[in-house]
Amino acid sequence: MVSINIQNLEKHYGKVKALHGLNLEIDDGEFIVLVGPSGCGKSTLLRCVAGLNPISGGDILFDGTPVGHLPPQERDLSMVFQNYALYPHLTVAQNLAFGLKVRKTSAEEIEKRVKWAADILAITPYLDRRPRALSGGQRQRVAMGRAMVKHSNAFLFDEPLSNLDAQLRVQMRKEIRALQQRIGVTSIYVTHDQVEAMTMGDRIVVMKDGRIEQVGSPAELYTAPRTRFVAGFIGSPQMSFVTAQADGHQMTLSDGTVLTSATAATGAVTLGIRPEHFLDGTSEANRLTLDVTTQQVVGTSTSYFATLGDGEIEVIRQGSDTERPATLALGIRPEHIMVFDKDDQRIAA
Amino acid sequence: MTASVQDTRTDRLIRFGFLAAMLIFFALPIVYLFSTSFKTPDDVLQGRLLPEAATLKNYPNAFAHVPVLRMIWNSVAVALLSGVITLVIAVPATYATIKLGAFRRTVPNITLASYAAPPIIALIPLFYLLQTAQLMDSIPGLALVHGLMNLPVAFWLLKSFVSDIPAEIDEAAWIDGAGYWHTLFAVILPLIFPGILATALICIILSYNEFLFASALTFSEASRTITVGMSLFQGERLVNFGQMAAASFTGMVPIYLIAFLFQKHLVGGLTQGSIK
Numbered sequence: 001m002v003s004i005n006i007q008n009l010e011k012h013y014g015k016v017k018a019l020h021g022l023n024l025e026i027d028d029g030e031f032i033v034l035v036g037p038s039g040c041g042k043s044t045l046l047r048c049v050a051g052l053n054p055i056s057g058g059d060i061l062f063d064g065t066p067v068g069h070l071p072p073q074e075r076d077l078s079m080v081f082q083n084y085a086l087y088p089h090l091t092v093a094q095n096l097a098f099g100l101k102v103r104k105t106s107a108e109e110i111e112k113r114v115k116w117a118a119d120i121l122a123i124t125p126y127l128d129r130r131p132r133a134l135s136g137g138q139r140q141r142v143a144m145g146r147a148m149v150k151h152s153n154a155f156l157f158d159e160p161l162s163n164l165d166a167q168l169r170v171q172m173r174k175e176i177r178a179l180q181q182r183i184g185v186t187s188i189y190v191t192h193d194q195v196e197a198m199t200m201g202d203r204i205v206v207m208k209d210g211r212i213e214q215v216g217s218p219a220e221l222y223t224a225p226r227t228r229f230v231a232g233f234i235g236s237p238q239m240s241f242v243t244a245q246a247d248g249h250q251m252t253l254s255d256g257t258v259l260t261s262a263t264a265a266t267g268a269v270t271l272g273i274r275p276e277h278f279l280d281g282t283s284e285a286n287r288l289t290l291d292v293t294t295q296q297v298v299g300t301s302t303s304y305f306a307t308l309g310d311g312e313i314e315v316i317r318q319g320s321d322t323e324r325p326a327t328l329a330l331g332i333r334p335e336h337i338m339v340f341d342k343d344d345q346r347i348a349a
Numbered sequence: 350m351t352a353s354v355q356d357t358r359t360d361r362l363i364r365f366g367f368l369a370a371m372l373i374f375f376a377l378p379i380v381y382l383f384s385t386s387f388k389t390p391d392d393v394l395q396g397r398l399l400p401e402a403a404t405l406k407n408y409p410n411a412f413a414h415v416p417v418l419r420m421i422w423n424s425v426a427v428a429l430l431s432g433v434i435t436l437v438i439a440v441p442a443t444y445a446t447i448k449l450g451a452f453r454r455t456v457p458n459i460t461l462a463s464y465a466a467p468p469i470i471a472l473i474p475l476f477y478l479l480q481t482a483q484l485m486d487s488i489p490g491l492a493l494v495h496g497l498m499n500l501p502v503a504f505w506l507l508k509s510f511v512s513d514i515p516a517e518i519d520e521a522a523w524i525d526g527a528g529y530w531h532t533l534f535a536v537i538l539p540l541i542f543p544g545i546l547a548t549a550l551i552c553i554i555l556s557y558n559e560f561l562f563a564s565a566l567t568f569s570e571a572s573r574t575i576t577v578g579m580s581l582f583q584g585e586r587l588v589n590f591g592q593m594a595a596a597s598f599t600g601m602v603p604i605y606l607i608a609f610l611f612q613k614h615l616v617g618g619l620t621q622g623s624i625k
Contacts, residue, residue, distance in 0.1 A: 052520050072523040079524045085517035089539040098535075099525035150525070 001185050002062040002153045003028045004049065010057030011044055018044045020210045021058065031180050031187045033201030035194055041210040042190045043158055049188060050156050051075050062153055078147030079156040083163065084139045086131040092142050093127040099150045117145040137168045144179065154186040161196065173199055194234055206230045228344035231272050237303060239272045240313035246339065253309030259286045261337040263349040270340040275303065275316040277336040285331030295324045304328055385594035393590045411592035416570050417599055420578040425603055427492045427574055428556040434496025435552045436545060439503035444533050447511045448519055457508065464501035472565055479566060486568050494566060495556040502555065503548050510544030511537065546614045550607065557604050575600040
């Protein structure tokens with residue numbers, strides 16, 4: 001297990017810059033999640049750490065030792081791929097043992113480690129099967145096992161759950177996190193699913209256009225996003241945005257509605273409100289009466305969509321409401337209205 | 350219901366007719382060759398499909414006139430050895446080009462261009478190269494030429510098999526610590542084995558049937574192949590078609606045997622080309 005230090009990392013594909021001088025420190029044993037939309041560079045960054053993509057500038061250090069120039073074979077890492085990448089011609093046991101055989105580990109040690117991983121992952125009954133005879137979840141476990149047996153420097157996960165159904169994904173999320181905590185291995189996990197990022201990571205790295213937007217704990221990113229992009233990306237359902245003219249703490253929307261925010265600003269701003277922060281009208285809050293346009297019943301909660309100023313906002317309430325109300329009388333506390341400047345940077349309260 | 354049965358019968362009839370036509374188209378030359386091998390020179394001149402008075406003499410006479418069995422053996426040896434040479438070069442080359450990106454743009458084009466060029470262009474340079482390497486008029490010499498000649502075919506056949514293996518499989522092996530050669534032998538080779546078998550068969554057949562280089566680069570009984578042997582039945586004034594047919598038919602046996610025994614791999618390998 002190592003600490004990973006990414007210094008001014010750059011990656012170019014011809015004239016296209018995929019990564020723009022990234023800096024990131026990952027502690028030994030930390031579970032870090034790279035999240036962002038397609039094409040943001042998260043997989044490229046992971047592959048640079050793995051040595052699968054040669055870097056164009058900067059360096060990567062493992063425990064202070066530069067490894068940016070080393071081929072993947074010499075970085076002593078484990079990686080779980082999106083499509084599992086199990087060796088189709090080998091049995092599960094042979095798949096697990098492959099990396100150990102390459103390292104010329106003794107037969108007894110290989111047997112011991114394969115048994116150890118198979119027991120933890122509950123794949124012992126399938127050790128003699130080939131990957132094609134396994135379900136998606138079982139293949140995922142074998143891929144995890146292949147990573148585990150090596151006792152490597154770090155685990156790299158490249159969207160490993162995206163091929164699984166929703167139910168299995170939730171289960172594997174928990175299993176991977178529990179395993180990582182049990183082994184204590186430094187892990188970098190790539191996903192485009194912010195729920196996965198929020199539930200798994202010690203820290204989350206939000207990326208956009210080859211740059212790091214913000215690094216922080218899930219709670220930090222949720223409560224104090226630095227940019228409108230992070231605020232919109234983190235949180236489910238997404239934050240709603242409306243434009244306003246700010247005059248101190250008073251925010252005037254395009255339809256004339258005036259909201260009071262805990263943040264003071266001047267001029268054109270964007271207001272961000274999380275769907276779960278709307279309250280049933282309370283005295284200390286901004287009071288709003290909104291016309292409901294549509295509604296979605298999720299089961300445990302109901303989402304209402306309404307127009308506010310020049311934007312469409314989402315309001316989430318507990319319970320299943322099958323009948324759509326014409327209007328909703330709501331409140332919103334001033335501290336729950338985030339204010340972003342014209343450059344989409346959040347203005348601190 | 351009646352209509353559907355009639356449709357099925359019509360379909361079957363059309364299918365049967367088409368297959369019968371195809372069978373006749375492909376089998377007729379072989380049947381004609383087989384029939385000619387039992388014809389007297391008079392029967393041949395008359396152009397009859399079946400001999401009037403069948404003779405068995407063409408076979409012993411052909412074997413006495415030209416060392417047919419020895420030449421078949423030479424052909425088989427050259428074909429097998431050239432197949433090995435082709436694969437030993439083509440498999441790593443295809444892997445390096447397709448998976449490791451070595452000369453990814455140039456190699457496929459160069460190999461295709463070299464295959465499109467008329468082979469006679471290479472004849473004189475090869476003649477001198479073999480002479481210098483003291484491999485002229487030898488089975489290894491001809492096998493080397495055939496092995497290199499078939500490289501473009503092998504490369505293009507193997508290319509689709511290698512491309513079909515997801516990049517993550519190689520990458521997983523590299524992450525597991527396997528070097529490029531180890532990955533090739535332990536992971537890629539087993540996965541493209543059907544493709545290698547199909548490619549080997551095609552290359553062996555091409556080498557077995559090759560005439561130009563074999564006629565120019567071999568002179569003695571010890572190295573001449575059966576295709577060259579066939580030409581020896583051509584006299585100055587007349588061609589002994591009966592004996593030639595007998596020798597041809599005998600010469601066809603090994604290659605038909607190979608095609609028959611491995612037809613599943615041959616057809617499957619060429620049509621599938623994917624890892625399932």
